[in-house]
Amino acid sequence: MSKEHEKGMSLIVKTITRLTVGLILLYGIYIVFHGHVSPGGGFAGGVIIALSFIHLMLAYGREVAFRKLSKATASVFENLGAILFLIIALLGFAGGYFFLNFISKGEPFRLFSAGIIPLCNIAISLKVGAGLFAIFVALVLLRLDGESKK
Amino acid sequence: MIIYLLCLVLFCCGIYCILRKRNIIKIIVGIIISEYAVNLFFILTAYRVGGRAPIFSSEAEILNMVDPLPHALVLTSIVIGLATTALLVAIAMRIYEKYGTFDITKIRELKG
Amino acid sequence: MIELYILLIFMIIGAIIAIEVKDLLSSVIAVGAVGLGLSIVFLILKAPDVAITQLVVEILCLIILIRATLKKDIPFSTSGRWFLNTLITLGFIIIFLTVAIKSLSDLPEFGYPMMRVAKTYLREGLAKTGASNIVASVILDFRAYDTLGEATILFTAVIGVLTIVRRIGRKKENQQIEEEDE
Numbered sequence: 205m206s207k208e209h210e211k212g213m214s215l216i217v218k219t220i221t222r223l224t225v226g227l228i229l230l231y232g233i234y235i236v237f238h239g240h241v242s243p244g245g246g247f248a249g250g251v252i253i254a255l256s257f258i259h260l261m262l263a264y265g266r267e268v269a270f271r272k273l274s275k276a277t278a279s280v281f282e283n284l285g286a287i288l289f290l291i292i293a294l295l296g297f298a299g300g301y302f303f304l305n306f307i308s309k310g311e312p313f314r315l316f317s318a319g320i321i322p323l324c325n326i327a328i329s330l331k332v333g334a335g336l337f338a339i340f341v342a343l344v345l346l347r348l349d350g351e352s353k354k
Numbered sequence: 355m356i357i358y359l360l361c362l363v364l365f366c367c368g369i370y371c372i373l374r375k376r377n378i379i380k381i382i383v384g385i386i387i388s389e390y391a392v393n394l395f396f397i398l399t400a401y402r403v404g405g406r407a408p409i410f411s412s413e414a415e416i417l418n419m420v421d422p423l424p425h426a427l428v429l430t431s432i433v434i435g436l437a438t439t440a441l442l443v444a445i446a447m448r449i450y451e452k453y454g455t456f457d458i459t460k461i462r463e464l465k466g
Numbered sequence: 467m468i469e470l471y472i473l474l475i476f477m478i479i480g481a482i483i484a485i486e487v488k489d490l491l492s493s494v495i496a497v498g499a500v501g502l503g504l505s506i507v508f509l510i511l512k513a514p515d516v517a518i519t520q521l522v523v524e525i526l527c528l529i530i531l532i533r534a535t536l537k538k539d540i541p542f543s544t545s546g547r548w549f550l551n552t553l554i555t556l557g558f559i560i561i562f563l564t565v566a567i568k569s570l571s572d573l574p575e576f577g578y579p580m581m582r583v584a585k586t587y588l589r590e591g592l593a594k595t596g597a598s599n600i601v602a603s604v605i606l607d608f609r610a611y612d613t614l615g616e617a618t619i620l621f622t623a624v625i626g627v628l629t630i631v632r633r634i635g636r637k638k639e640n641q642q643i644e645e646e647d648e
Contacts, residue, residue, distance in 0.1 A: 239602050240602045241598050243518055244518055245515060245519075245599070245601070245602050246606075247519050248515070248522055251522040255525065258529065285617075289613075289614070289617060293610065293614065303611070305607055309595065312592055317596045318595055318596040318597035320607075321595065321597050321607060324610070328613065328617070331620065332620065335620050335621070340526075340529070342627050342631040343533055343631070345631070
């Protein structure tokens with residue numbers, strides 16, 4: 205057994221985490237992409253995506269989670285989400301005003317419909333997911349520093 | 355009307371906790387509870403008797419929908435509440451690290 | 467509608483337990499019970515979007531609060547001016563309740579909302595935006611400025627947490643505190 209296996213929780217928790225964490229991430233992405241035809245949307249999907257990484261961090265310790273998504277990458281994703289949302293809003297000026305739905309609406313009840321709403325959902329999910337993951341990482345690191353002092 | 359009253363009672367529980375307790379974590383708990391009560395009040399005003407969820411379906415035409423506007427407002431409010439709660443928890447943990455206590459009356463006495 | 471009353475009374479009992487219990491971890495878990503009950507209430511009131519969001523946000527909130535309170539059982543102190551505090555608090559709550567109950571009579575009856583703005587959204591939402599979920603079309607098309615403001619608040623909160631938590635430039639102070647503690 206390598207050194208990584210000694211950190212984190214017990215073997216049972218780690219095995220279950222390995223089996224379920226991918227499904228949780230996939231479910232979050234599904235919620236985001238189907239936000240305009242079914243319940244869900246960018247907020248709920250973003251929080252589920254953040255929860256999948258937090259699940260990984262709680263079970264395996266922070267090194268394994270940071271290898272998948274480091275703190276710098278999380279802040280880059282958060283800024284990317286904010287800028288993407290603003291760019292989508294500003295592109296509306298091409299047709300007239302802020303937040304104009306400039307892409308064609310498409311056929312209702314399909315996945316590729318509703319113009320800019322799915323794109324906005326993706327931007328918001330990136331922002332919410334990365335932002336909440338950054339908050340959680342910051343709180344966890346503060347706690348670990350406090351413990352190491354004692 | 356009674357349901358609005360129960361919602362107000364929940365809000366008063368949160369207000370009592372914020373004003374009366376001295377522990378910082380208890381104050382955060384009170385803020386969370388009153389935030390829940392306000393969100394619940396918005397959704398209660400949106401309900402319609404025999405209404406359906408505000409999602410169109412391709413098979414059947416749904417006429418009797420609930421009010422979607424408070425749903426949208428509450429959806430943003432919940433996520434903002436989580437972010438502010440995290441900010442409060444960060445401040446509380448920093449205070450604990452500096453003073454070694456969560457009690458707000460003790461903090462005033464120890465000047466760092 | 468009887469299940470709504472039962473769930474609300476359950477939430478009030480959970481809130482009272484969360485307020486009055488001495489152990490901080492039990493208090494946080496009682497708040498989790500209140501939040502999950504709230505999620506079921508949203509589902510009964512036909513708001514599935516809000517119910518999903520409340521469920522996942524509640525879980526994350528619970529994890530953050532448990533991280534903050536783990537192994538920190540502080541003795542509960544009720545010394546000092548507890549009588550005056552209770553009196554002022556109860557007076558404030560009584561004033562609030564009288565004003566709120568007086569204003570309740572102006573609200574529309576429960577179950578019959580006014581829906582002056584929402585009528586337009588429900589009639590023209592599908593044709594104007596093409597999204598079959600009306601809530602998504604309201605938050606991202608009709609009222610997208612709300613979402614922009616929400617994104618700004620979230621960004622500010624993340625920056626605030628990272629600023630409070632950071633270690634750079636604080637080393638000297640922390641060492642002094644350690645010495646004082648010992």
